[in-house]
Amino acid sequence: MERYDLLIVGAGAAGMAAALGAVRGGAARVLLVDRGDRLGGVLPQCIHHGFGLSYFHEDLRGPDYAARFAALLADAPEVALRLDTTVLELSADRTALLSSRAGLERVAFRRCLLCCGAREKPIGALDVAGTRPAGVFTAGQAQKLVNLGGYDLGRRIVILGSGDIGMIMARRFTLRGCEVVMMVEQAAAPGGLARNLHACIEAYRIPLRLRATVTQVHGAARITGVTVRDLDTGAEELVPCDALVTAAGLIPERELARALLHGGTPPDWLGFSGNCEHIHEIVDSVTVQALALGERMAKM
Ligand SMILES: Cc1cc2nc3c(=O)[nH]c(=O)nc-3n(C[C@H](O)[C@H](O)[C@H](O)COP(=O)(O)OP(=O)(O)OC[C@H]3O[C@@H](n4cnc5c(N)ncnc54)[C@H](O)[C@@H]3O)c2cc1C
Incomplete structure (x- = not known):
């Protein structure tokens, strides 16, 4: 040995x-x-x-x-x-x-x-109801598929979580010609570094919804949209999309x-x-x- x-x-x-x-x-x-x-x-x-x-x-x-x-x-x-x-x-x-x-x-x-x-928290670890169709990715997995594999993951993308990886991927998708319809964050302030907020979100005018979360995934074979809930008012909105990227934290x-x-x-x-x-x-x-x-x- x-x-x-x-x-x-x-x-x-x-x-x-x-x-x-x-x-x-x-x-x-x-x-x-x-x-x-x-x-x-x-x-x-x-x-x-x-x-x-x-x-x-x-x-x-x-x-x-x-x-x-x-x-x-x-x-x-x-x-x-x-x-x-x-x-x-x-x-x-x-x-x-x-x-x-x-x-x-x-x-x-x-x-x-x-x-x-570290491993990424998957959608199954989040409080999100609904189906589990194709088109749901964690942010690091999406980054690997896009940057190393050259894949397109969708055209209209919702990102759940506003940590650094989520922000960096929001900019990456935008630069590849996709529309990041919304970044959804449950806290009252964005989670990532200020430099990433400026360079990735504000600079590309990506809509950031604070105090909101995704409560449901819709779609059969492929994701068709998500329900976004305002955590202060409880109001819900159906947001059409063909990809959901979760950036909900890392676990050692x-x-x-x-x-x-x-x-x-x-x-x-x-x-x-x-x-x-x-x-x-x-x-x-x-x-x-x-x-x-x-x-x-x-x-x-
Ligand atoms: C998307 C993203 C963007 C980032 N952006 C920045 C930035 O702009 N600036 C900055 O300073 N930092 C940034 N960071 C942070 C920084 O990159 C990381 O904190 C750092 O690279 C982590 O290094 P690590 O060695 O701890 O883990 P990792 O890089 O994850 O390496 C762990 C390695 O362990 C291997 N491994 C695990 N289990 C086993 C096993 N059982 N057998 C064999 N191999 C195994 C894996 O294959 C992997 O290669 C970013 C991180 C991410 C994820």
Whole structure:
């Protein structure tokens, strides 16, 4: 069985920085694993600017930010990289089960850092009644389909939730010639960063309905519209659309740790970084946290 000083699960912004931090901390054998086919996690699909403002003092796009760390990793022989490989299970005996096209493999490690990112709240987790037709997407899924797959998801789009991902996708759809009929937000103020509100919503005059929510999805095979309710008056309106994009929040992805937690506490050899630890608004803070934690874990 192969043995490593540090196993890092997830090669997004957090995993890449943690691997470099571990090398800085003296680790000689680091294994960096990702189930995707490229480095960067969500970064390659984030083709907008706004990355690296505080870390590099430059306004980079997501893929460019990822490329900087990929180049550093290419010069780090201490880090073995496995893409297209999923970590299926972590065991208390400090081994992990990996699955790839080559089959199943168990590796041993001294410490493990989970950098698994976050999952999006799906429509099923929201209080939305009605049918479940085609044409309902989460914002990150929509971003991947549009930016990496080149797909068109609809012509008249409603976005539920006004966090950063929702705002960025509202602008992206508009630039692709779609009509974002409405962005619906239950709170009294938009959820995302002020810079995204200005650059993505106000600049393109996208209608933003605050104190409102989507209560029902309509359509059989394909979505035909949604019911939008005003949360102050209770008034409801049928809004025709052919796509609904939900941007209703992210949940840290920690499934691998579940069996190892005792009373909520992880074993001392296991750490969390990036969105897997808590949801970060900007990637720069992920990088700073992961570099430091990778270095610390290598020295433990
Ligand atoms: C749509 C969107 C727009 C954003 N816009 C900005 C912006 O403009 N500016 C900015 O600074 N920040 C922005 N951010 C925030 C920033 O990009 C993220 O906080 C950061 O990239 C998260 O990095 P991460 O490594 O924690 O997670 P991720 O990038 O999600 O990486 C997690 C990785 O773990 C892998 N993984 C998970 N489980 C397993 C497993 N069991 N086995 C193997 N691999 C696994 C996944 O495949 C994935 O590659 C944006 C984020 C999103 C989603």
